Amino acid sequence: MKCAIYTRVSTDKEEQKSSLTNQRELFINYIQERNWELYDFYVDVESGTTSNRENLNRLIADMEQKKFDIILAKELSRLARNGELSYRIKNLAENNKIDIVTLDNAINTLEGNRSMFGLYAWLYEQESQRISERVKHSLTNKIRRGEFKGSIPPYGYIVVDGQLQVRDDFCRNIVVRIFKDYLSGKGQTRIANELTNEGVPTPAQVAGKANASTVWHDSTIKLILHNHHYLGHLVQGRETTVSVTSKARLRIAPENYVIIENTHEAIIDEDLFSGVQERLKKRIKRAPGPNPHLFSGLLVCADCGKGFHYRANSKGYVCGAYDRRGNIACSSHLVREQALTEFVLNDINRFIKQGSNPNQLQHAEDTLLTSAKRLNNQIESCHAEIEKLNEQKNKALSHLINDVITKEEYQSFTQGISSQIQSLKEQLFEYEKSLAGLSKDNYLKEIKKISSFGTITELTPEILQQFVNEIVIDKDGKATIHYRFTIPSFTN
Structure with missing residues (x-):
């Protein structure tokens, strides 16, 4: 029987890389004892709560094509910590007559052991949810202590030991200039154009982002003008995830933001900030009417x-x-x-x-x-070429099974053929x-x-x-x- 082995760790830290090596040895011994045939390894370094994993997606695609007979995993949580995903894999396996075996003996459909599948799927998701809640609680406590938890500090600041500090460079003066220019009557687009033409480094450049744009945009000016951090106050907790199994972000109502005052040095005073906010409100664009041009x-x-x-x-x-x-x-x-x-x-x-x-x-x-x-x-030419390539692919698979070629040689060969077939199918679609x-x-x-x-x-x-x-x-x-x-x- 052909066996697909799935392994996963959550991070690429050295100790987890060692875990992958150890798991691989366990699986090899397991299938050798049973005289099973190895089809392929599927390895991901990703959270088990998400279904968007490269090699899990490849595993599922191969399941749909019935490329193997058994999926072997250390435990069900390696495949999924998400109940919905767990049942999707289970149903897909059953529909394609593929068995699932875990080394902890919790799941073994070869022996008819599938009754506990739902319970384990629920338990692993609940465990992930509890971990997520603990992380959120810890993060909220740090926010309430006045620690900045954003990924990138506002333009003009750096983060030192969790606290915002004013940068010792030109950025502070640029922030002040933006607020004063706007209050003096300049629009956001004009301010952005002037900064671009003068070659002033953009927030992305200052943050050291790869491929950072040298162009200031009016949207960037707008974000700076609305940012309460410049008053010396931390305003955080504006959004959260819906659940541990969803990456969707949920916006928090402004009255529920976590606001901690006077946590760091202000760049903009209250009068200037308030004046800008008043002008922003007055310049809110009306809904566009019929275009006369x-x-x-x-x-x-x-x-x-x-x-x-x-x-x-x-x-x-x-x-x-x-x-x-x-x-x-x-x-x-x-x-x-x-x-x-x-x-x-x-x-x-x-x-x-x-x-x-x-x-x-x-x-x-x-x-x-x-x-x-x-x-x-x-169209006829495309069909003939696709049929020819599929025959070559099947012959290569036969050579792999008979140990005429190695798995690496097979994968290298079929990868190129699969790419050609996909290209031909795209051409065929356009022709038809x-x-x-x-x-x-x-x-x-x-x-x-x-x-x-x-x-x-x-x-x-x-x-x-x-x-x-x-x-x-x-x-x-x-x-x-x-x-x-x-x-x-x-x-x-």
């Missing part, structure tokens, strides 16, 4: 992919990234509304005229037949999808729909909605229209 939501920058903003002083649209952060982000890609309106109106009428041309149908039929023949040939879309009837409906419009004399939002998917603007302000229909797009 004709092309809003349709224009896309060819270089950065951002949308466009209308600018009345230019009587046109500019790249949104440029509008927010200037030349550091992109160039303006300015396009005048009047010129764009004339171009789009003329192009839509050309589009309608092309769709109304009697020769268009014959051309469409010829194109469809040619495309369908090409796609069918590609394209073939399904090559419908003469659908094309005729589109031609008829286009023809029914006649000549359009005025460009309206409704017309744009009917015809246009998006309009891409290049650096010179030239537009490329992507229509909602299948006839190719045109460029001005």
Whole structure:
């Protein structure tokens, strides 16, 4: 019988690595005594309360394909400390006629010992829940003692022995500057742009994060302006996990935050902080109403992919990234509304005229037949190649079972083949999808729909909605229209 061995430890500490080695030896001895065949080892360094474990997922996928007969684990808690996950594994094993054996003899479905499965699953989850509650209780006590328990301290502070201390560098002055600039009337975007243009290190850079951005964002300025830590008070306990078996975060109501006053040196005084909070409240944006600009939501920058903003002083649209952060982000890609309106109106009428041309149908039929023949040939080729690769994979598995090749050689060989098969299946899906879309009837409906419009004399939002998917603007302000229909797009 083929045996899959699953081992898990919670951390990658040296003592737990030794535990993995010891478990491996136990399992090898166990299967040698019974003359079982080893299929594979599945090893995770992860908490047992989560189902998102790389090798557990691989084990489950192999169960679904019935690649082995037995799962061997030290105890049920190695597989799962989550009742829901435990039963998922149990049901999947039963449906695929796979047995589960644990070395502590609690579970052994080979001998019909499955009646205690539910009890052990419940006990392990309750044990994990109790551990989680103790950790939360300990964390709350530390918070109430005024210890900072966040992963990264606020910009301008460092953590020393659990306490926030003001950094001895430029960051303190930057925080004060941000508050004063905002109170003086500057917006969050303008403040962020000025800091970026001056090369001031961002919070991510100061924290030493990998691949930290050098660009300040208005969202970063907003977080700083709202942060009560700058008053010298700790405000923590804003969210918690729903349960030990769920990674979902539960927001705590503000009245239940843990607030400890005067725990560290303040950077911002009460008057400045209060003034900023009042201005923030006054500048809360109203819900947006109908957009009055004709092309809003349709224009896309060819270089950065951002949308466009209308600018009345230019009587046109500019790249949104440029509008927010200037030349550091992109160039303006300015396009005048009047010129764009004339171009789009003329192009839509050309589009309608092309769709109304009697020769268009014959051309469409010829194109469809040619495309369908090409796609069918590609589909047949993919099927043949996949079948050939599967035969090679099965032959390699036979060599593994007969000790012609090692497990490492088998895994190296099949990994490459599996990647090729997956790539071919993705191609096959795209080919079949394209073939399904090559419908003469659908094309005729589109031609008829286009023809029914006649000549359009005025460009309206409704017309744009009917015809246009998006309009891409290049650096010179030239537009490329992507229509909602299948006839190719045109460029001005």
